[in-house]
Amino acid sequence: MRTKHDHKRNYANVMGYLGEHGELPAAPTFTSEGVITGTLKVGQTIHYTASTYKGHPDPDYTAVWLTDGEPGEPVDEAGLYLDTEHIGAVIGVRERLRNSQGRAVYEYHALAPIPDPDAEV
Numbered sequence: 418m419r420t421k422h423d424h425k426r427n428y429a430n431v432m433g434y435l436g437e438h439g440e441l442p443a444a445p446t447f448t449s450e451g452v453i454t455g456t457l458k459v460g461q462t463i464h465y466t467a468s469t470y471k472g473h474p475d476p477d478y479t480a481v482w483l484t485d486g487e488p489g490e491p492v493d494e495a496g497l498y499l500d501t502e503h504i505g506a507v508i509g510v511r512e513r514l515r516n517s518q519g520r521a522v523y524e525y526h527a528l529a530p531i532p533d534p535d536a537e538v
Contacts, residue, residue: 444519445472451480451510451525455496459503459534464496465510468523476514476521483509483524503531 448469455463467480480492484506490497492510499508509526 440473442518443471443473445470445476445514445516445521447512447514447521447523450523451512453508453510453525453527457499457508457527457529457531459499459501459531462496462498463508464494465492465525467492468512468525470514470521472514472516472518472521474516474518476516478512478514480510480512483511483526499531504533505530507531 448471451468452466453463454466455461457463465480465482467478470476470478481488482490482492482497484503486507486509488511497508507526507530509524512523512525514521
């Protein structure tokens with residue numbers, strides 16, 4: 418059974434940690450969803466607006482483009498140029514967070530595959 422002294426010591430430890438670090442350790446979590454922007458067709462460049470997240474300590478963040486679920490290039494400001502290799506593929510993004518308290522993964526996929534520009538409508 419915990420004594421009153423144990424509770425006071427625990428409270429002092431928590432308050433000391435808060436005073437030094439500003440908040441208690443917490444595993445990373447996503448707080449909003451990211452989104453792909455641009456026109457999903459060959460010859461266009463699409464971009465990804467990243468999800469927002471929280472965690473303490475600040476989590477390490479990585480994001481990669483997905484083509485039919487397979488990881489590819491890292492997401493960056495240049496975006497992803499859609500060429501003929503992307504025809505018929507569903508494009509997505511996988512975001513990963515990691516800190517000393519845990520990890521989280523979020524995947525976003527476009528709703529439709531990249532259309533073939535030479536296909537008859």
